Amino acid sequence: MRDFNETLKNRVIFYFAVVFILFIILVLRLFWIQVINSAEYEHKALSQRVKEFVVDSERGIIYDNTGRKLAVSLPAKTVVALPDNVINPEKTASELAELLEISYSTIYRRITSDAAAIFLQRKIDNNLYQKINAKEIKGITFTEESKRYYPEGKLASHIIGFTGIDNNGLNGLELSYNNHLRGKAGKMIVEKDAEGETIPNGIRETVPGRDGYNVYLTIDEVIQYMAEKELKNAEDKFDFSGGSIIVMDSSNGDILAMANTPAFDPNQFGNYPEKNWRNRAINDVFEPGSTFKIITAASALEEGVITENDILTDPGHIYVGSEEISCWSRYGHGKQSFAEVVKNSCNPGFVEVGLKMDKEIFYSYIKAFGFGEQTGIRLPAEARGIIPEYDRIGSVELATFSFGHGLSVTPIQLATAISSVANGGKLMRPRLVKKVDTGNRSKNIINEPQVVRQVISKSTADKTKELLKQVVESGTGTQAAIEGYEIGGKTGTAKHYNEDVYDSSFIGIVSTDTRDLVVLTILYDIQGETYYGSQTAAPVFRNLTSNILNYLNIKPDTNHKKGYEINNQELEVPDVKGKSFLNAESDLRGKGFNVKLIGDGEIVREQLPSPGIKTNYNSTVWLFADGKSKNEILLAVPDFRGMTGMEAVKLARQKGLELVLDGSGKVIGQSVYPGKRIKSSKKINLKLR
Missing domain, CATH: 3.30.10.20 (Trypsin Inhibitor V; Chain A)
Incomplete structure (x- = not known):
């Protein structure tokens, strides 16, 4: 009996000790939860009854210089699956696969996942939304998002660019001005009950977002349309891989049009090859050929090594070292003034002039005109051009530079450089964006016209323009002439090495009472019998410029001043x-x-x-x-x-x-x-x- 009592006593003590230890553990656990780690559990409890919703911001609008909308944001439906509510996954997946053009297996995997909600396809068009909605598929719902839309389709697509599914810019100004355009998302916090319903008097907090800023461009939609139309017309006449046109106001650097072909529709950019997305006027380089002779002429006139009346000779070729450089005219132009050298686009004459400047001087002018560096136009992936290093330039390289061979430039560099000649020698930074409208006038971002540097004197610039007028009136650029208007310009034809393929171009200065416009046309990789810039690019320039002058209501002047005339004294x-x-x-x-x-x-x-x-x-x-x-x-x-x-x-x-x-x-x-x-x-x- 005594042993039994002793055993019972020991058992009681043991069970009491176990219960006491469990009690201590429970107390410690409660202390850990309610005191030491209370913040974490409070957050978990709150997150179960408080839901946070992101409120998308509206992306800013892109306008042309007259207020026409080039890029806007529109509401769009996104297809959402609620897996817990899907009744028949097999049938649902089959129906949606046909409508969404997504594989059955992909949709089935998504609608049977453990997620509370999952996107099936974002930002569908209204027709597709109506078809899906009409089926009333259990467990399939919609949410509204904002979708980028380009009302003019392909127009100015290389300038504007496009956005991705998340509304972030991926190309063009949509990318480079993304921080201004995209805005800042807001959020809404609401309290839910156990069944997920909003509690009427529960926690409700809104953190406001900010819509994106509107961006105003220098582009004129009408001039842009004209430029793109002329490139399209050229495709019907010539065999080439693509083209670029730039229309620039030389007085302030404003780009009125920048067109490229091939083009693409930014509303459906994924349906086009990536090469179509390239803005060749910014991203690609080409040999400028004879259009670069404008730079040589302006530099030599500024340095005083030549005047328009200096006598030069062209026997059809010139030797530099052991290299023979030929003229396009088989028999040459004989004795001629420098004014006639410009008019005739005579390579040996320009070589003679280029070599009159020593290497250091000529190279410094090439750099001063902006070649070999980005213009700062603020578009993605702007190329710098290819100018050989100074130490690698000899007399032959210097000679070929004089007529635009042996170096590569971007179209925007060439247009900007020639605009400085049109603008009294002032090199302007090219401008695509005039203003970013923040909604607060005092804080609006204004891109004022910016003078980069004075490259040549006004008198030299004016003299160069006069020499270029005679090129159009009676020289190699007559196909660019428009009756009643003062136009100076230069053709360019550059042959690809070891190929019968050419880049043909024309750049013209169109003088008006208020400003001088510079229009550059380039056709890349031309093949066939018709490839000279005078035959291809110059007529494109003429047709486009004629339409622009008519649109701007600039009337012809039948008494306009002729270009430079030789003084025979x-x-x-x-x-x-x-x-x-x-x-x-x-x-x-x-x-x-x-x-x-x-x-x-x-x-x-x-x-x-x-x-x-x-x-x-x-x-x-x-x-x-x-x-x-x-x-x-x-x-x-x-x-x-x-x-x-x-x-x-x-x-x-x-x-x-x-x-x-x-x-x-x-x-x-x-x-x-x-x-x-x-x-x-x-x-x-x-x-x-």
């Missing part, structure tokens, strides 16, 4: 050797000559041409100081054949060359081949008969 070069540079320059300019000073000395030791030579009014006389000699300059040898002895001597002296005549009559042979570049001290023997 000849003057005798005075002897200024031994004079100070200051006095010599004053004397020469007073007599109607241009002057180029070479060297740092104060006294003129040599001059070119020599004293007593008769040459054109306003042609250049080179003056050399101590340490510099005219023999350091290589002079291109003309083709004297067919000239009389007197004609040959006069031309040689104007060029700074010396002749030795053998015989009488006309020149039938010469000791130095035409187009070779020699020192002025080297004598040329001519055979006359």
Whole structure:
């Protein structure tokens, strides 16, 4: 009995100890939950009865410069599945697979998942919404989202870009101005009961969002449409891979149109190959060809190494080192002024001019005009162009630069550079966005016109424009002429290496009473017999510009001023050797000559041409100081054949060359081949008969 009582007692003590330990554990657990970790459990409890909903913001509208809407946001339905409410997953998946064009297995997997709700397809069109809604499928509902819509379809698609399914910008201005356009999402917090119903007097809090800002462009929808239409028309006439057109207001850098082909519809961008999305006017480079001669001419005129009246010669080619550079004219243009070199688009003439500038000077002008760097237009993936490194440029490279070969530029770089010529030498930053409207006038973001730098003087810019007018009036650009309007411009044709494929272009300056417009047209990878810029790009320019002038209500002027006309007056070069540079320059300019000073000395030791030579009014006389000699300059040898002895001597002296005549009559042979570049001290023997 005693043993039994002892056993019972031990059992009671044991069970009491167990219960006590469990009680202590329970107390500790309660202390852990209610004191130490109370915040976490409070949050969990609150999250079960408090739901947070994201309230999407409205993406900003994109307008053209007249207030026309180019990009807007519209409400769109999204198909949502509630797996717990789906009655017949097999039948539901089968019906939706056909309507949504999604595989049966994918839909079945989604509607049988553990998720409370899952998106099946976002932002469907209204027709599809009506079809699905009419079926009243159990467990399938809809939520409303905002969908980006481009009312003009393909128009300006490369500029505007597009957004993804989440309404974030993926291309164009939609991407580069995404932070301004997308706004900031808000949220709503409501309290739910155990069955998920909103408690009428429960917690309710709203955190307001912010709609995206509206963006106003410089683009004119009508001019943009005209540009795209002309590219489309060109596709029907020529065999090329694509094209670009830029219309720019040179006075402020505003881009009025930027068109590219092939195009795409940003409402359905996924239906087009990615190459169609590329904005070739910004992202791609090409050899500018003869359009770059405008840069060479403006730089040389600014440096004073040439004037429009200087005499140059073209035997059909010129030699630089061992390389022969040919003219497009098989027999050359013979003796001509620089004004005629520009009008005739003569490669040897431009080579001669380019080499008159030393490498450092010419390279600095190329950079100053903005080539080799981004323009800052603020579009995605803007290319910098390809300008060879300074140390890798020799005389041959310098020569080819002069007529636009051996370097690559973007269309926007070329249009911006030529706009500086149209704008009195001021290089403007190209502008696509005028204003970002924040809804608060004092905080609106205004993109004011911005002058990057003064590249050349106004007088040089005006002279260059006059030279370009004669190109359109009577030179290689006559296909771009429009009766009654002052238009200057330049054609360009660049052959791809080792291929019979060309990039053809025309860039024109259209002068009006209030501003000068610059219009660039480029057709890439042209094949076939018709490929010159004068045959292809120039007519596109003419048709487009004619429509633009009519749209802007700019009337023709039948009395408009003609381009540069050559002054045929000849003057005798005075002897200024031994004079100070200051006095010599004053004397020469007073007599109607241009002057180029070479060297740092104060006294003129040599001059070119020599004293007593008769040459054109306003042609250049080179003056050399101590340490510099005219023999350091290589002079291109003309083709004297067919000239009389007197004609040959006069031309040689104007060029700074010396002749030795053998015989009488006309020149039938010469000791130095035409187009070779020699020192002025080297004598040329001519055979006359």
